[in-house]
Amino acid sequence: MPAISSRRFFYVQVVVVTLAAGLMLVPLLWVLILSLKDSAALMSDTASAFSPPYTLENYANIIGGQQVSTWLLNSTIVSLAMTAGVLLLSSLAGYGFSRLEFPGRDALFVIVLLGLAIPEQAVIIGRHQLFSAISMHNSYTALVVPGLSMPFGVFLMTQYFRAIPLEIDEAARLDGASRFRIFWRILLPLTIPAQATLGIFTFFQAWNDYWWPLVSATNHDMLTLTVGIASTQVNFAQAEGLGFLMAQAVFAGAPMLLIYVIFQKYIVRAVAGAAGK
Amino acid sequence: MAGVEMACVSKRFGDVLVIDKVSLEVQAGEFIVFLGPSGCGKSTLLRMIAGLETVDDGTIHIGEQRVDTLPPGKRDVAMVFQHYALYPHMTIKENLAFGLKNRRVPASEISARVEAAASSLEIGDFLERRPGQLSGGQRQRAAIARAIVKQPSLFLFDEPLSNLDAALRARTRIELAQLHQQLGTTMIFVTHDQVEAMTLADRIVVLHDHRIEQIGTPMEIYRRPATKFVASFVGTPKINIVELTAAKNGAMTTAALPDGTALETCIPWNASFAETGTTLGLRPEAIRVVAQGEGTAAGRAKVVERLGERTLIYAELSDGTMLTTEDRGDSQVRPDDMIGLSIDSSNAVIFTNEGRAHHGTQVSN
Numbered sequence: 001m002p003a004i005s006s007r008r009f010f011y012v013q014v015v016v017v018t019l020a021a022g023l024m025l026v027p028l029l030w031v032l033i034l035s036l037k038d039s040a041a042l043m044s045d046t047a048s049a050f051s052p053p054y055t056l057e058n059y060a061n062i063i064g065g066q067q068v069s070t071w072l073l074n075s076t077i078v079s080l081a082m083t084a085g086v087l088l089l090s091s092l093a094g095y096g097f098s099r100l101e102f103p104g105r106d107a108l109f110v111i112v113l114l115g116l117a118i119p120e121q122a123v124i125i126g127r128h129q130l131f132s133a134i135s136m137h138n139s140y141t142a143l144v145v146p147g148l149s150m151p152f153g154v155f156l157m158t159q160y161f162r163a164i165p166l167e168i169d170e171a172a173r174l175d176g177a178s179r180f181r182i183f184w185r186i187l188l189p190l191t192i193p194a195q196a197t198l199g200i201f202t203f204f205q206a207w208n209d210y211w212w213p214l215v216s217a218t219n220h221d222m223l224t225l226t227v228g229i230a231s232t233q234v235n236f237a238q239a240e241g242l243g244f245l246m247a248q249a250v251f252a253g254a255p256m257l258l259i260y261v262i263f264q265k266y267i268v269r270a271v272a273g274a275a276g277k
Numbered sequence: 278m279a280g281v282e283m284a285c286v287s288k289r290f291g292d293v294l295v296i297d298k299v300s301l302e303v304q305a306g307e308f309i310v311f312l313g314p315s316g317c318g319k320s321t322l323l324r325m326i327a328g329l330e331t332v333d334d335g336t337i338h339i340g341e342q343r344v345d346t347l348p349p350g351k352r353d354v355a356m357v358f359q360h361y362a363l364y365p366h367m368t369i370k371e372n373l374a375f376g377l378k379n380r381r382v383p384a385s386e387i388s389a390r391v392e393a394a395a396s397s398l399e400i401g402d403f404l405e406r407r408p409g410q411l412s413g414g415q416r417q418r419a420a421i422a423r424a425i426v427k428q429p430s431l432f433l434f435d436e437p438l439s440n441l442d443a444a445l446r447a448r449t450r451i452e453l454a455q456l457h458q459q460l461g462t463t464m465i466f467v468t469h470d471q472v473e474a475m476t477l478a479d480r481i482v483v484l485h486d487h488r489i490e491q492i493g494t495p496m497e498i499y500r501r502p503a504t505k506f507v508a509s510f511v512g513t514p515k516i517n518i519v520e521l522t523a524a525k526n527g528a529m530t531t532a533a534l535p536d537g538t539a540l541e542t543c544i545p546w547n548a549s550f551a552e553t554g555t556t557l558g559l560r561p562e563a564i565r566v567v568a569q570g571e572g573t574a575a576g577r578a579k580v581v582e583r584l585g586e587r588t589l590i591y592a593e594l595s596d597g598t599m600l601t602t603e604d605r606g607d608s609q610v611r612p613d614d615m616i617g618l619s620i621d622s623s624n625a626v627i628f629t630n631e632g633r634a635h636h637g638t639q640v641s642n
Binding site: 167170174176177 | 327328329348349350351354355356358359360362363364365366375376379380423427
């Protein structure tokens, strides 16, 4: 009897999860379908989305348009640079906080953690003024540098380094390895799962970031994809160019989808809060 | 192969003194075991020799070279850790070669040394595996092989057998003894397991309360403990320590047990024996079980432990004093039986109230 009831419970779970997943897929499918329709046809009758003809014209227009490819390139550069920078700085900081002894270390770590509690909104005016004062707006540096200070990354890497037994470092010291060689050849490779988690999160965050690029990049050639696509929305009712807009949304989201498929294991682990295990 | 000399070495962690002016000389080729309870400072002392802990006071020489100011990698020592400390992301081969690469040993020699060490420790089949793919015993062998390939002048072992099961521990112990005979290199081994200490050591250094309590061969430590602590720490089952009324008997001492049994000893009389707190130490094997009415004393068997080759009987004297005694493996004694006890006092030890041991003039080993 218990076996039957547990199997029944399993089927109920599958049905519920499938329904929930389907529900979440509906808006995505809606966007995808609209992106495959001619904008003019949608303007006359939105219900025409459910019937052929379907077209890839909107996508052809995106690829053909210079602006979108520029924004795509900007987003890629900014996201990759920010990811690389965050991984480098967080790893070094994590190593420092977990392995080095220096005056004020613990106080400094607390200050870094306090950064987790400060929302971007609280500092964005000051940040804008700072970059304005040094004439750095409308540059990759301006888009990348603020994102490099990621308290979450420092925290994650510190915890991960702390979980590596000190005996490993000691064995390497006895093996005659320098401090840098221990970091580079022994400890850093052991943190790859955490690096993957942090890297994916950072890339997602950088790719999807909207507010700071909106403030900092006013030159159309320096827009990132998110801001660029938003800037093409000329009418709030979306009566015109709906298909093209949806194609842009799909185009902007596709890299994320690809990354998710490739790194699904790490993302699930990170979301489950098990990155340190 | 090199000796080790520690002169007045001290170490503090903050306000806590963990090594208190320890001096020790280890001969080249010797197998020395640091033995002591948890927290006595034995691992810290080993780590100071390795260079993993700084030395606050005193000096350490390995061979002719003063090493306490050198980094660990420059001391020509190899260490085997309690938890193996193999590099998890490297294969066993890479683990073994890592230290040699750091020393810029030619690749051909690295390969030859790795092969030789792997074959002597029978891990040749696992060289391409990662540590996580090996059992505990195989990992420990790999850790020992990593130490061997460096051909150091001194091996340090920090409780390397404590994570192994009993059977594997016994086997690895024998292999370590063979390894020492084969290499002839100086080895320092830290353990809290007295069986490991007794079976492996040329000399045992017993540590207690952050200082050396006694240095001696295993049998010296067992037969002629310098203090009450050493006597009670070494030996399984534990030595019997009972209150004593001492009396002068010519130049020697007669010891009366709490139940009135008088034992003539060959321990020279000392006036301090008359002070309260003086105790008598008797190893369980010195108290044999005999038939009721025979022997030196009488008691009642309270607990009988059959170990196979011998039987331990926990006997109660008439005044309630408990003594651990030994009988043959096929002992017929059962709990609550009245038994006779034949006490051989030739190896008895008298401890003053400060814990100092006094031994007989003739001791049979």
